[in-house]
Amino acid sequence: xxxxxxxxxxxxxxxxxxxxxxxxxxxxxxxxxxxxxxxxxxxxxxxxxxxxxxxxxxxxxxxxxxxxxxxxxxxxxxxxxxxxxxxxxxxxxxxxxxxxxxxxxxxxxxxxxxxxxxxxxxxxxxxxxxxxxxxxxxxxxxxxxxxxxxxxxxxxxxxxxxxxxxxxxxxxxxxxxxxxxxxxxxxxxxxxxxxxxxxxxxxxxxxxxxxxxxxxxxxxxxxxxxxxxxxxxxxxxxxxxxxxxxxxxxxxxxxxxxxxxxxxxxxxxxxxxxxxxxxxxxxxxxxxxxxxxxxxxxxxxxxxxxxxxxxxxxxxxxxxxxxxxxxxxxxxxxxxxxxxxxxxxxxxxxxxxxxxxxxxxxxxxxxx
Amino acid sequence: xxxxxxxxxxxxxxxxxxxxxxxxxxxxxxxxxxxxxxxxxxxxxxxxxxxxxxxxxxxxxxxxxxxxxxxxxxxxxxxxxxxxxxxxxxxxxxxxxxxxxxxxxxxxxxxxxxxxxxxxxxxxxxxxxxxxxxxxxxxxxxxxxxxxxxxxxxxxxxxxxxxxxxxxxxxxxxxxxxxxxxxxxxxxxxxxxxxxxxxxxxxxxxxxxxxxxxxxxxxxxxxxxxxxxxxxxxxxxxxxxxxxxxxxxxxx
Numbered sequence: 001x002x003x004x005x006x007x008x009x010x011x012x013x014x015x016x017x018x019x020x021x022x023x024x025x026x027x028x029x030x031x032x033x034x035x036x037x038x039x040x041x042x043x044x045x046x047x048x049x050x051x052x053x054x055x056x057x058x059x060x061x062x063x064x065x066x067x068x069x070x071x072x073x074x075x076x077x078x079x080x081x082x083x084x085x086x087x088x089x090x091x092x093x094x095x096x097x098x099x100x101x102x103x104x105x106x107x108x109x110x111x112x113x114x115x116x117x118x119x120x121x122x123x124x125x126x127x128x129x130x131x132x133x134x135x136x137x138x139x140x141x142x143x144x145x146x147x148x149x150x151x152x153x154x155x156x157x158x159x160x161x162x163x164x165x166x167x168x169x170x171x172x173x174x175x176x177x178x179x180x181x182x183x184x185x186x187x188x189x190x191x192x193x194x195x196x197x198x199x200x201x202x203x204x205x206x207x208x209x210x211x212x213x214x215x216x217x218x219x220x221x222x223x224x225x226x227x228x229x230x231x232x233x234x235x236x237x238x239x240x241x242x243x244x245x246x247x248x249x250x251x252x253x254x255x256x257x258x259x260x261x262x263x264x265x266x267x268x269x270x271x272x273x274x275x276x277x278x279x280x281x282x283x284x285x286x287x288x289x290x291x292x293x294x295x296x297x298x299x300x301x302x303x304x305x306x307x308x309x310x311x312x313x314x315x316x317x318x319x320x321x322x323x324x325x326x327x328x329x330x331x332x333x334x335x336x337x338x339x340x341x342x343x344x345x346x347x348x349x350x351x352x353x354x355x356x357x358x359x360x361x362x363x364x365x366x367x368x
Numbered sequence: 369x370x371x372x373x374x375x376x377x378x379x380x381x382x383x384x385x386x387x388x389x390x391x392x393x394x395x396x397x398x399x400x401x402x403x404x405x406x407x408x409x410x411x412x413x414x415x416x417x418x419x420x421x422x423x424x425x426x427x428x429x430x431x432x433x434x435x436x437x438x439x440x441x442x443x444x445x446x447x448x449x450x451x452x453x454x455x456x457x458x459x460x461x462x463x464x465x466x467x468x469x470x471x472x473x474x475x476x477x478x479x480x481x482x483x484x485x486x487x488x489x490x491x492x493x494x495x496x497x498x499x500x501x502x503x504x505x506x507x508x509x510x511x512x513x514x515x516x517x518x519x520x521x522x523x524x525x526x527x528x529x530x531x532x533x534x535x536x537x538x539x540x541x542x543x544x545x546x547x548x549x550x551x552x553x554x555x556x557x558x559x560x561x562x563x564x565x566x567x568x569x570x571x572x573x574x575x576x577x578x579x580x581x582x583x584x585x586x587x588x589x590x591x592x593x594x595x596x597x598x599x600x601x602x603x604x605x606x607x608x609x610x611x612x613x614x615x616x617x618x619x620x
Contacts, residue, residue: 006473010462017461017502202455206519209421209451210474211443 003212007220014194015224021190029182029232033239036174047131048076050088050097057105063116063156066142067098072134089121096120096131111154118160132160175240176328177301179233180321183259184266184295186229189287191222191270196283199274214363222267229266233259249335258331258341261348262324268355269320275362295321323347371398374526374557375420380429382415389415391580392429397559399525402552404571405561406604411577413561417530420559421451434525447475450524454531456515460504464495464514467503468521475522489517509540516547520556527551529560533567545570565601576604578611 015021053060067073076094088094099117107114118135120128139156147154198204207217240246248255269291277283296302298312299321305313316322323344330336375397382390390412397403407413418424420433422442431438434448458467465486472482490496493513498506520527533541552558568574568588575585584591584607588600595603
């Protein structure tokens, strides 16, 4: 145990004295969360909208003007029939289309609740939800301006419909995705780098000649990174919940256990890479190409897996992050428990066992 | 003079596929001896040393190191040997003091003895002033002697040195050999590989490896006599030539 502590101490010296590692450890998670967070919840200025005004009344024109006065929207074109709605969105000219019903004005004056319809481009779900919120706010302020002293309840109902992505699946996608990325980078990439560094320096030989068992050496190399990954997962969760209001509806203990499971998978990947690579550069390349890119592209983090060709979907299903992100979303966003995620969990456990087995076997072979 | 035998090999062999990097070498090393292992690059020196320190498993043959069986008692051997590689492997981002502490730690030395040794080494190597700066900033010669001190920190019976003077200038090399002599005088056995022929003269006995085999083994003086030459350099050249002739005859 004392020997192990001496080893850990040394590892922490390495980590604390290497600027690059420190940067990856503490700056990257924060910047990633902020970049992704703000990139998707940005304020909108002059989002272009199409309007199909079936009412053609002074009141409806007033309403349209009011919407534009917010500065968030800009009229792209007035259209005359439903078919043009999709045209504009497909061409990328407009973010959403507003349909004002025929009896907008009459309903309004009759103190009924007129209903306007919003057709938003759901392929960019975060933007779409924000825009719908803006329209809601503006409708509310329109009524307040129009009837400041009204005691009666008046309102305009905004019924929104998403084209292309009706369930708005990736609304809070980025926090689970960032956690998956960061844990992978720290656990897999940094471990493979630190082991490769020992080999490059020749210190791995010295360690192997010493009475330390290979198992202790590897454990000593990965434990610090496991701890740091965990701290990072907490930082990201904290940032996500405090700045971007990402909910954690399910059990936080289950969530952390799942993080641990994923960290084990990532560490095994890191060890596996370092058994195959003797240089830091090689280890870096392998973890970039073999781990980071698939995780970014094929895990459903950036692009929905369901919209990819079969082959890529297949590849996506061997990326551990795919399952981890699914699990995180289930726990955080839907608040479900083991009952719904048991399959993904089993897959990750299976991956952990296989990868650890391979890593240990390869490490032994190298000693021959 | 009956000296205790500390390393003994019998037809020790390492094959990579069909290629025998080390081909049935047999020799004995006695306590306190400085045993040189010479050979050109690729002659099998490093492979041989790696087998003896447990980094590489022999394909066949027998060996004992420090009285323990190379196959079955690896753990016991590990505690009794020290190893310094051609890279003077220390942690560059740690200070000399931290390096000593770490290696003391992994050899399970007591805190008190680590403290004493640290003081002793720093003073002896004149490293007190740089005790708290990273190893990467100290000159190669110092680094080399520090690496040796670290390799002998746990007071091993045998010290294996794999080309310990590579890339170091002659002046520093001589200094380093003084350190080696001192260790030998203290009863440590030194097993050293090198391809510098002038260094061979410093060894008590040397074995010259050519193409995986031990082509000659004796004291430097008797080797020179045997080959009727003035220097180890010429011994080596003659040996290599002779070997080339035999192999070319075989291939014909």
